[in-house]
Amino acid sequence: MQNFIDPAMKYFGSEITERDRAIFEAGISLGALFHQFVGMPLKKDKKFIENTQKIISESISTQPFIKSVEVKIDFDKLESHQNIYDYSTLTGKILEVKLIAKYGKTLVYSGIKFIEELNYPLMYIEKIEDSTI
Amino acid sequence: MQNFIDPAMKYFGSEITERDRAIFEAGISLGALFHQFVGMPLKKDKKFIENTQKIISESISTQPFIKSVEVKIDFDKLESHQNIYDYSTLTGKILEVKLIAKYGKTLVYSGIKFIEELNYPLMYIEKIEDSTI
Amino acid sequence: MQNFIDPAMKYFGSEITERDRAIFEAGISLGALFHQFVGMPLKKDKKFIENTQKIISESISTQPFIKSVEVKIDFDKLESHQNIYDYSTLTGKILEVKLIAKYGKTLVYSGIKFIEELNYPLMYIEKIEDSTI
Amino acid sequence: MQNFIDPAMKYFGSEITERDRAIFEAGISLGALFHQFVGMPLKKDKKFIENTQKIISESISTQPFIKSVEVKIDFDKLESHQNIYDYSTLTGKILEVKLIAKYGKTLVYSGIKFIEELNYPLMYIEKIEDSTI
Numbered sequence: 001m002q003n004f005i006d007p008a009m010k011y012f013g014s015e016i017t018e019r020d021r022a023i024f025e026a027g028i029s030l031g032a033l034f035h036q037f038v039g040m041p042l043k044k045d046k047k048f049i050e051n052t053q054k055i056i057s058e059s060i061s062t063q064p065f066i067k068s069v070e071v072k073i074d075f076d077k078l079e080s081h082q083n084i085y086d087y088s089t090l091t092g093k094i095l096e097v098k099l100i101a102k103y104g105k106t107l108v109y110s111g112i113k114f115i116e117e118l119n120y121p122l123m124y125i126e127k128i129e130d131s132t133i
Numbered sequence: 134m135q136n137f138i139d140p141a142m143k144y145f146g147s148e149i150t151e152r153d154r155a156i157f158e159a160g161i162s163l164g165a166l167f168h169q170f171v172g173m174p175l176k177k178d179k180k181f182i183e184n185t186q187k188i189i190s191e192s193i194s195t196q197p198f199i200k201s202v203e204v205k206i207d208f209d210k211l212e213s214h215q216n217i218y219d220y221s222t223l224t225g226k227i228l229e230v231k232l233i234a235k236y237g238k239t240l241v242y243s244g245i246k247f248i249e250e251l252n253y254p255l256m257y258i259e260k261i262e263d264s265t266i
Numbered sequence: 267m268q269n270f271i272d273p274a275m276k277y278f279g280s281e282i283t284e285r286d287r288a289i290f291e292a293g294i295s296l297g298a299l300f301h302q303f304v305g306m307p308l309k310k311d312k313k314f315i316e317n318t319q320k321i322i323s324e325s326i327s328t329q330p331f332i333k334s335v336e337v338k339i340d341f342d343k344l345e346s347h348q349n350i351y352d353y354s355t356l357t358g359k360i361l362e363v364k365l366i367a368k369y370g371k372t373l374v375y376s377g378i379k380f381i382e383e384l385n386y387p388l389m390y391i392e393k394i395e396d397s398t399i
Numbered sequence: 400m401q402n403f404i405d406p407a408m409k410y411f412g413s414e415i416t417e418r419d420r421a422i423f424e425a426g427i428s429l430g431a432l433f434h435q436f437v438g439m440p441l442k443k444d445k446k447f448i449e450n451t452q453k454i455i456s457e458s459i460s461t462q463p464f465i466k467s468v469e470v471k472i473d474f475d476k477l478e479s480h481q482n483i484y485d486y487s488t489l490t491g492k493i494l495e496v497k498l499i500a501k502y503g504k505t506l507v508y509s510g511i512k513f514i515e516e517l518n519y520p521l522m523y524i525e526k527i528e529d530s531t532i
Contacts, residue, residue: 007251007482013260020258023153024243027160028256035168036439038305041431043461048454055447055454062442062486083406085386087461110157118140120351123161125153127146140349165307172437173302176328181321188314188321195309195353216273218519220328253484273517279526286524289419290509293426294522301434376423384406389427391419393412 018104019128025065026101026110030123033060033069033097034112040090044078052090065103072096092121105132151237152261158198159234159243163256166193166202166230167245173223177211185223198236205229225254238265284370285394291331292367292376296389299326299335299363300378306356310344318356331369338362358387371398417503418527424464425500425509429522432459432468432496433511439489443477451489464502471495491520504531 012021037056042049053071060069074094079086097112109126145154170189175182186204193202207227212219230245242259278287303322308315319337326335340360345352363378375392411420436455441448452470459468473493478485496511508525 008248008253008255008257008484011246011248011255011257013258015261016258020152020156020261023156024160024256024258027157027162028164029160031161031164031166032168032440033164035165035305039301040435041458041461043457048457051450052454052458055451058442058447059440059451062440064483064486083384084463085384085388085407087463113144115141115144118349118351120141122141122144122351123157124141124144125146125149125157128148128153141351168438169306172434174298174325174328176324181324184317185321185325188318191309191314192307192318195307197350197353216517217330218274218517218521220330251482251484253482255484274514274519274521274523277512277514277521277523279524281527282524286418286422286527289422290426290522290524293423294430297427297430297432298434299430301431379410381407381410386407388407388410389423390407390410391412391415391423394414394419 018106019108022065022101022103022106022108023125023128025063025103026099026108026125027123029060029063029066029069029101030097030099030110030112032063033071033099034092034095034121034123038090038092038095042073042078042088042090044075044080044088046075049073049075049078060099065101067100067102067107068098069100070098095121102131105130107131151239152241155198155234155236155239155241156258156261158196158236159232159241159258160256162193162196162199162202162234163230163232163243163245165196166204166232167225167228167254167256171223171225171228175206175211175221175223177208177213177221179208182206182208182211193232198234200233200235200240201231202233203231228254235264238263240264284372285374288331288367288369288372288374289391289394291329291369292365292374292391293389295326295329295332295335295367296363296365296376296378298329299337299365300358300361300387300389304356304358304361308339308344308354308356310341310346310354312341315339315341315344326365331367333366333368333373334364335366336364361387368397371396373397417505418507421464421500421502421505421507422524422527424462424502425498425507425524426522428459428462428465428468428500429496429498429509429511431462432470432498433491433494433520433522437489437491437494441472441477441487441489443474443479443487445474448472448474448477459498464500466499466501466506467497468499469497494520501530504529506530 057069107129190202323335456468
């Protein structure tokens with residue numbers, strides 16, 4: 001089914017497909033990203049925000065079967081500071097993520113995006129592809 | 134495809150199935166649980182550990198499409214304190230989780246378990262069921 | 267200066283007093299509490315909120331030199347759910363903490379409280395006492 | 400007592416000194432740093448580790464009254480990967496921090512360092528200075 005050795009495969013039910021695994025790994029990494037980095041203090045500085053996006057992306061890319069992670073923090077929505085205490089933190093309202101998981105030949109394009117209508121930082125799957133086609 | 138209204142369905146690709154969604158939601162919640170609660174200071178007290186298991190379970194059960202969460206912290210592996218600084222924290226080595234996600238009619242039985250062989254707190258899918266059968 | 271052995275005392279500058287230590291430990295534990303538990307999913311259920319307050323309190327009480335921790339989550343401010351995605355999480359806006367640190371004979375009464383005027387979950391020291399008086 | 404306006408001063412007991420405040424803020428930021436960033440996935444790459452150190456430092460420097468933060472992740476102790484699952488995460492064992500807090504004229508030199516003897520990532524105060532001397 002795949003051309004690499006996954007040492008954990010035996011811990012998964014035998015009916016679990018490549019597609020299932022790619023989706024599962026995408027979900028895990030989105031949940032991990034969110035709960036690891038939300039709450040992080042931020043400053044309204046273009047260079048700092050760019051570097052933070054890059055570090056979060058590279059950190060989550062180390063997780064198994066994650067092919068790429070793109071992170072965007074909405075600079076314009078970072079609050080300007082009224083006083084010394086009023087710094088910003090990373091929240092679901094200003095975070096946008098695109099994450100591609102790959103297991104075997106299956107690619108899952110997923111992401112996080114704040115949906116006003118739901119008042120919720122939704123984790124979603126945009127599409128699923130067979131990379132051999 | 135399902136007998137409830139999912140207000141987020143339109144944000145998912147049209148080829149995404151109930152099975153895909155149930156797996157995705159299981160992954161998200163396992164990743165969230167791990168990165169939210171690992172690092173939490175623990176004391177070696179049976180009642181406290183029982184209550185902590187219950188709270189983590191109930192907290193994660195509030196997430197969308199999570200049917201049940203069972204959390205087990207390995208009491209015997211909690212280090213005994215050598216000095217005032219040497220308290221325990223929740224780590225992947227002492228945490229075991231069983232989580233059932235349900236989307237439409239599909240049930241995903243998933244979990245977290247530390248695998249010595251991999252030196253890793255593995256998130257896995259045990260089985261996937263159609264609840265109507 | 268004190269009637270217990272603190273195995274870490276040698277790592278502190280010789281001019282550091284009991285009062286300094288008690289304040290430092292209070293600060294550490296308030297910072298830890300906030301960044302460990304903020305982001306935790308909550309449900310609007312009296313019993314669950316009571317148990318969550320108790321677990322956070324007991325967890326942080328295991329840290330060195332923490333005498334007591336009282337946690338209050340503002341039940342009335344927990345948002346009611348508009349849809350399946352719209353669950354609440356613990357934020358600085360609904361969290362109130364009172365924490366007493368004790369080092370040697372010095373007691374530090376500190377806390378966390380959201381201050382509207384500052385738009386900030388302020389960590390503060392209410393008073394410092396010599397417990398022998 | 401100081402030549403800036405601290406809008407939160409009225410929330411602190413009147414007996415709280417500049418020294419007390421500087422120590423308290425150091426403690427808060429060390430506790431916050433630890434519980435925010437521990438658990439973060441890391442890869443064994445010099446450039447990535449350097450950038451991660453810088454981002455953590457800049458993030459925590461945004462907190463009130465923090466003058467400087469130096470972060471060192473022990474590159475040599477980062478585990479080399481045995482398999483695809485065996486990535487590293489930030490732990491108290493590989494993290495070293497030096498943080499200077501300044502309130503009014505008082506400077507507090509503090510830090511985090513893993514102490515083998517205590518089996519503990521100790522938060523300590525090295526020295527306290529009056530910056531006007």
